[in-house]
Amino acid sequence: MICRSFRLSRSEFPGIEQNFRLPIRNLIRGLTAPTNRIERRQDGRYPFPRLIELTPVDEETLSPTGQTLTVLGKDVSEHGFGFFSQAPIPFRRAVAIFPAAEGGQTAVLVDLSWCRFNRSGWYENGGRFLQLVDTPADAA
Numbered sequence: 001m002i003c004r005s006f007r008l009s010r011s012e013f014p015g016i017e018q019n020f021r022l023p024i025r026n027l028i029r030g031l032t033a034p035t036n037r038i039e040r041r042q043d044g045r046y047p048f049p050r051l052i053e054l055t056p057v058d059e060e061t062l063s064p065t066g067q068t069l070t071v072l073g074k075d076v077s078e079h080g081f082g083f084f085s086q087a088p089i090p091f092r093r094a095v096a097i098f099p100a101a102e103g104g105q106t107a108v109l110v111d112l113s114w115c116r117f118n119r120s121g122w123y124e125n126g127g128r129f130l131q132l133v134d135t136p137a138d139a140a
Helices: 016-030
Strands: 050-055 069-076 080-085 095-097 105-117 123-134
Touching: 016 069, 016 105, 069 123
Parallel strands: none
Antiparallel strands: 050 069, 050 095, 069 080, 080 123, 095 105, 105 123
């Protein structure tokens, strides 16, 4: 089991909205244009076929509560993301670590709010971004 400690980033202070969106926009930068299908969502969704690490965490302390899973990204927007997994995700709160431009990483506390089984034998999942977090390497 991979055990990591996370903590809220400095973006929890006033001005959080702008500080929070900048790393997400950097994550999206360079991706292909949003999908053109008709949607009810207000945000454009960008294809994001990359591996994402999900570590379940306690809501209060951000302490890891289980093993880190690797899932396959589906799409991302400024407010959330979708992904595929081989099994149902048994937790609601997690830290998602996204590979970012220039080889870096973006770590975000997420609320995983939906899951459905698709005809291909995979589970489609999604959730919304809650807060940037620092990874142990960032905190050093």
